[in-house]
Amino acid sequence: MNNWNVGSVDEVAYTFGYCDELNPLRLKLPLLQAGFAVPAVETACELGFGYGVSVNIHAAGSTTRWHGTDFNAAHAGFAQRLAQHAGSQASLSGESFSTFCLRDDLPDFDFIGMHGIWSWVSEENRALIGEFIARKLKPGGVLYLSYNTQPGWTPMLPVRELLYRHFHFNAAADAVKAREAVPTEQAIAMRVKAAIDFVRGVFATQPGYAVVNPLLAERVEALSRADPRYLAHEYFNRDWRAMLFQEVHASLADAGLTYAGSADYRDRAEEIHLDAAQRAMLAQIADIGLRETVRDVCLNRSLRRDYWIKAPRRLDDAARDAALRAHRVVLALPRASVILKVRGTLGEAALPEALYGPILDLLAEHRPTALGDIEQALRTRGVTLERIVKAVTLLIGTGALLNAQDDEQIDRARAGAERLNVAICEAARTSDEVGFLASPVAGSGVLMPRVAQLFLLARRQDKPDPVQWADFAEGVLNVAAPPGDTAVSLAERVAQARRFAELHLPVLQALGIG
DSSP states (O other): OOOTTTTSOTTSOOOOOOOGGGOGGGGHHHHHHTTBOOOOOOEEEEESOTTSHHHHHHHHTSSOEEEEEOSOHHHHHHHHHHHHHHTOOOEEEOOOHHHHTTOSSOOOEEEEEEESGGGSSOHHHHHHHHHHHHHHEEEEEEEEEEEEBTTTTGGGHHHHHHHHHIIIIITHHHHHHHHHHSOHHHHHHHHHHHHHHHHHHHHHTOOHHHHHSTTHHHHHHHHTTSOHHHHHHHHOOSSOOOBOHHHHHHHHHHTTEEEEEESOGGGGOGGGTSOHHHHHHHHTOOOHHHHHHHHHHHHTOSEEEEEEEESOOBOOHHHHHHHHHHOEEEEOSOGGGOOSEEEETTEEEEOOHHHHHHHHHHTTTOOOEEHHHHHHHTGGGTOOHHHHHHHHHHHHHHTSEEEEOOHHHHHHHHHHHHHHHHHHHHHTTTOOOOOEEEETTTTEEEEOOHHHHHHHHHHHTTOOSHHHHHHHHHHHHHHHOOTTOOOOOHHHHHHHHHHIIIIIHHHHHHTTOO
16 A cells, blocks of 8 residues: 555545745755755645645745645645645645656656655655655755654653543544544544543643653643644554664665755854763764764754755865855844744753844844845954854844845745735635745745734725724624623723734745735
């Protein structure tokens, strides 16, 4: 059987999430810092795109031609409708991997992305995907892959097995009754809850496994507070694996790929994650597979986000530095809202004002700025390009900055991003499912709560006053509010609208939104 959804909880739609690591623009800084040439990403593919929020934002917010598939009919249909609203060139299908990966009408790709899928498919489908990557990823092309990993997941493996067994076997009779009485998705949500309650009951008896793993009890309790749609896919698929980096490294080497580094920008700031002894130990390990596996042990990592390159080309120092100087970034928050603190594995750390303050001040007008221009402005302070790159990378990792496209790409992306954003904001009249809008400046998604989307929608309807935005939003939200919901007063909503107009709207406009 080649159909990748066999054994998956395919009756339940997933959540409407967004993954910035799937944005090809994001790969530039990590690859350049590792000394690799960066491909011009003209064609890209996302395998298992869920509701297609990420792929549609990246297609609408850039000039890249996107392809992708997701077998779930609800996912694929929603994603296709978003693409139609945006008028993008995204070609999105509802095919299984076994069908999509064997198509002969697909282009070769500069970028292929998968978020989480690698952990949730069978060995057969991992092999099929590996063959697809080997065949369709261009030389110099990049793969983004995220997956559940050990050792962070290791203590949860018996818990996951209990959940899975209860869901699929012990609850079989109840599942039949539930399917007869209620819609399928609701029935599965009931089974998810029953399985979690069962495991909570097991832990309430203080089993020996819980005694020697005292942190597990809170992880089990946290399951009861999570979205059942997320839990159904994360814990209840038949095919589910938490892999060691060495395993993934070996399998992707067979597809001709070289490890290029972490896609999590915060990973590059090792001093917030590893102590001096750990850093010194890792520096002595030459083998990449062993070094990254040991690093995961030091961090107790449960999820990896990695870049891989096919037939990579190395840059000399001069070419690398020239590319870094040309790279542009933009401030994505009000300058006063940026907090110079970051949290790593070792706890919270302060970012030095002497370095980060001047960089943020140079970006305070929210214009895309090249790192070389920052270097020139700070030259009299003795700040090197290397320090600027590290600081900017960490600020992007915290969400304070975004990578920025060149002016031609921004201009070409504006119309598609605007069409997609209008469609998402219009949908906010009846739903809060999609919480991101597309920035043509960054080619990425920007978090946008429903209320803010309604403010933007009111503004598009020739309502210039924040009081009018608040009144419009209240009218929409009061109609949609469930019985007994505690409403925000109109005065509070007006205050929200005024803060939005004063603090956030100027930033959004600089990012090409609104």
